[in-house]
Amino acid sequence: MAGHLPSGGADERPVAIRFESVRKEYAGSVAVDDLSLAVREHELLVLVGPSGCGKSTTLRMANRLVEPTAGRIVLGEEDVTDADPVALRRRIGYVIQNVGLFPHRTVEQNVATVPALLGWDRRRTRDRVAELLTLVGLEPAQYARRWPHELSGGERQRVGVARALATDPPVLLMDEPFGAVDPVGRARLQQEFIRLQRDLGTTVMMVTHDIDEAVRMADRVVVLSRGAHVEQLAPPLEVVARPASPAVADLVGRGRTARLLALGRLEPADLDDLPRRDGPAATAPSRTVRLGAELGDVVAALTAALDAPDGTAVGVLDESGRPVGLASAGSVVRALHRLTAADPGPV
Ligand SMILES: Nc1ncnc2c1ncn2[C@@H]1O[C@H](COP(=O)(O)OP(=O)(O)OP(=O)(O)O)[C@@H](O)[C@H]1O
Numbered sequence: 001m002a003g004h005l006p007s008g009g010a011d012e013r014p015v016a017i018r019f020e021s022v023r024k025e026y027a028g029s030v031a032v033d034d035l036s037l038a039v040r041e042h043e044l045l046v047l048v049g050p051s052g053c054g055k056s057t058t059l060r061m062a063n064r065l066v067e068p069t070a071g072r073i074v075l076g077e078e079d080v081t082d083a084d085p086v087a088l089r090r091r092i093g094y095v096i097q098n099v100g101l102f103p104h105r106t107v108e109q110n111v112a113t114v115p116a117l118l119g120w121d122r123r124r125t126r127d128r129v130a131e132l133l134t135l136v137g138l139e140p141a142q143y144a145r146r147w148p149h150e151l152s153g154g155e156r157q158r159v160g161v162a163r164a165l166a167t168d169p170p171v172l173l174m175d176e177p178f179g180a181v182d183p184v185g186r187a188r189l190q191q192e193f194i195r196l197q198r199d200l201g202t203t204v205m206m207v208t209h210d211i212d213e214a215v216r217m218a219d220r221v222v223v224l225s226r227g228a229h230v231e232q233l234a235p236p237l238e239v240v241a242r243p244a245s246p247a248v249a250d251l252v253g254r255g256r257t258a259r260l261l262a263l264g265r266l267e268p269a270d271l272d273d274l275p276r277r278d279g280p281a282a283t284a285p286s287r288t289v290r291l292g293a294e295l296g297d298v299v300a301a302l303t304a305a306l307d308a309p310d311g312t313a314v315g316v317l318d319e320s321g322r323p324v325g326l327a328s329a330g331s332v333v334r335a336l337h338r339l340t341a342a343d344p345g346p347v
Contacts, residue, residue: 013040015074016171016203017062022071024057031057033227035071041170044197044204046218048211048251054228055207059173062205063092075171090114093164093172093202097179101148101156101163107133108144111163118167132162137192154185161193165200172197174206178213190217211251215240215259223248237263241339260336261296270335271316271325288315291324295335298327 017039024032032054039045047055060066061073064085073080080088101110108129109116115125130140136158148156157178164172177193178186194217197204208214214221215236223231223239225247232244240259243249252259268291287305289298301314313326 013042015039016041016043016076017205018072018074019058019061020072020074022058022061022073023069024054024061024066025069030227032061032068033229035228035230037222037230037233039203039205041203042201043219044194044206044217045220045222046214047205047207047222047224048209048214049224049228049231050226050251051209053224053226055209055224056175058224058228059175059205059207062171062173063089063094065089065094090117090167091169091171093169095157095160095164095172095174095177097176101159103148105148106144107138107146107148107151107159110148110159111166113163114166128166129162132165133159135165135196136162138162152185154181154189157181157189161196165202168200170203172202172204174204176208177206179208186213187216193217212255212259215263223251237339257336258296260339261299261332262294264295264335264339266291266293266295266298266316266327266331266335267338268324269338270327270331272313272328272331274323274325285313285315285326288317288323289327291316291318295332298332302327302329302332 015038019035019037022032022035023030035054035058037058047058049055057066061068062075062080064080064083068081075083075088075092102113105113108126111129111132112120112125115128120128129144133140133143138155138158143151143155143159148159151159161177164174178189181189190213206217218236220233221236221239222233223244225231231247232239234244237260239248240252240256240263243252266289285305286308287301289301293301298314302312305311305314313328315323316325316327318324
């Protein structure tokens, strides 16, 4: 799912938000020590790290809900510390856990919060609300007049996203946006949100403490440790395959193989050769996968093939459906070695 930006391409894009040597102290204790970080336009950047490492503080400094003690935050060309905080927050969408919908306003009124502040006329507001509710998968006729307490957790979260997107802000900040949603609803919301974000091209900076959510959603992951110290900033597969420090390895450690299987893909170097035509008669495997398939899908195909007479390998087809080799358990292990090698080239 992740990694839709061209390899390395994120670094060539213009910067949407830049943190320059940012520091935040609370009554003498340091929440963010010395953070420098650039969020590129249109990217979905996810901050992940243990509780108390400074993720929320970092996010909240971008829209001036928290004032930095030192350093600069630049939004596009503009120093955020010079911006009027209220005007700034209208330009930056913000979604938090449990959404913070206004309980005594309907769904429609909640989504229309910022348009109302901006003095949009009724018709424009109503059209935009309908458009946004449709965008986040809530049928306007069914949902616009409901109250927040008449919604499920996932539906509330969708309304929160619609509200944050009401004026089509170029930048969206999200703090544990799906934290209160059950695991099944959460996975669906994540997928839908990624699609929405790509369609709209919104730059998103998101905070989570869930490494799985981070690697599933991010274009790039920032792993933080105490004081918002950057342990690693890289695409998801790189973080999982080659943790840059013991702290990252610790975060990724449990379930790392499963994550590699979800993120890694089958490449030509992983394959077993096709049986030679003049060799012992071999039946073509009945199951096949595509070159470039997720390793997890290769494992699933191998597992399903176990009952077949030729059960230790599956055929591999290229884009045009031509057989190019076989994939066995050995292929999967080779792929894992390749991905986690010290210098595997671009991933
Ligand atoms: N308003 C505040 N006053 C004093 N200390 C604060 C305040 N807000 C945060 N802190 C402290 O700053 C540090 C970083 O907090 P922050 O909320 O940014 O962490 P976090 O990584 O988002 O944590 P979590 O995942 O638990 O939400 C913590 O030690 C916290 O106790």
